[in-house]
Amino acid sequence: MGKTITTYLIDGDPKGTQYSFISNKICQIFVIPRSNLEYLNEQEKLHKPAFYILIGEDEATKPQAYIGETENFKERIKDHDYKKTFWQKALVFVSKDEDMTKADVQYLEYRAITDAKKANTFVLNENKQVPKAPNLPEHQRDAMDEFFEDIKFLASFIGCNIFEFFQPKEEHLFYTKGRGCDAKGFYNSSGFTVLKGSTIAHNCTQSFQWKEKREKMLKEYATLDNGIWIMLSDKTFSSPSTAAMFCLGRATNGWIEWKDKEGNTLDSVYRTQLED
Numbered sequence: 001m002g003k004t005i006t007t008y009l010i011d012g013d014p015k016g017t018q019y020s021f022i023s024n025k026i027c028q029i030f031v032i033p034r035s036n037l038e039y040l041n042e043q044e045k046l047h048k049p050a051f052y053i054l055i056g057e058d059e060a061t062k063p064q065a066y067i068g069e070t071e072n073f074k075e076r077i078k079d080h081d082y083k084k085t086f087w088q089k090a091l092v093f094v095s096k097d098e099d100m101t102k103a104d105v106q107y108l109e110y111r112a113i114t115d116a117k118k119a120n121t122f123v124l125n126e127n128k129q130v131p132k133a134p135n136l137p138e139h140q141r142d143a144m145d146e147f148f149e150d151i152k153f154l155a156s157f158i159g160c161n162i163f164e165f166f167q168p169k170e171e172h173l174f175y176t177k178g179r180g181c182d183a184k185g186f187y188n189s190s191g192f193t194v195l196k197g198s199t200i201a202h203n204c205t206q207s208f209q210w211k212e213k214r215e216k217m218l219k220e221y222a223t224l225d226n227g228i229w230i231m232l233s234d235k236t237f238s239s240p241s242t243a244a245m246f247c248l249g250r251a252t253n254g255w256i257e258w259k260d261k262e263g264n265t266l267d268s269v270y271r272t273q274l275e276d
Contacts, residue, residue: 005157010039020154021096027150030092031158037081040074047074049100051093051108051151055122055160056086062220065122065162067112069105084126091160093151103134104144110134111148112163119165120196120233123220161190165234174258174266176244180228183247185258187266192243192254193236200229201249214246240266 183198240254
């Protein structure tokens, strides 16, 4: 089923301050760069109860996030701006009806930290514990569960995969082996995802171009067990070739390297979908 998303760029910049919402839904996301916190003075909705995520991204390392809730985001962010150095932008989720309570956003925080830790795509150093779920009436808990599904959708829509984790029955799996590697993954609109449990080649060939970056990624996404690197969480790469090179530690064409159980290459499955 299709969805209609309305996005408004406050200053006309695709990477700047903006907000989005799904038609016929009450969940609204504000994306606010740290450099434009003055926007909070103009937006009354951000002076109300809100659920939020602070994000810091670095292409060479695993991204970092902090998940929180507040009765007044404008006041709460002052403390984070002073005390937290890692973040670059805030994702703030509010109700278009402005009717959420403190207990509602506490429940959203509980759901979010639980799912984000399960996905393990972001470092959550400052969310060490999963908070207890507040005692909401059944009808309100159901409403917040639905609201949280919209939060996950909108976060994914703006490119934040903090809640995304593998659902095996829905994906066409591909595999690659060699140099001590035994990896599996799938390809979709986000890129190629190498799955948790995959075995990764211990070292790189002499001609490999990004050894240092690969070593950092291995330390963040995998564990060394008896000399073997094993993925502790899923990791999505922008292309099949980057994923294959990470797994094998050598240059390779991922479109040919990744094969399904029948021996079909990724190229034959996805690049020949259009009829002549």
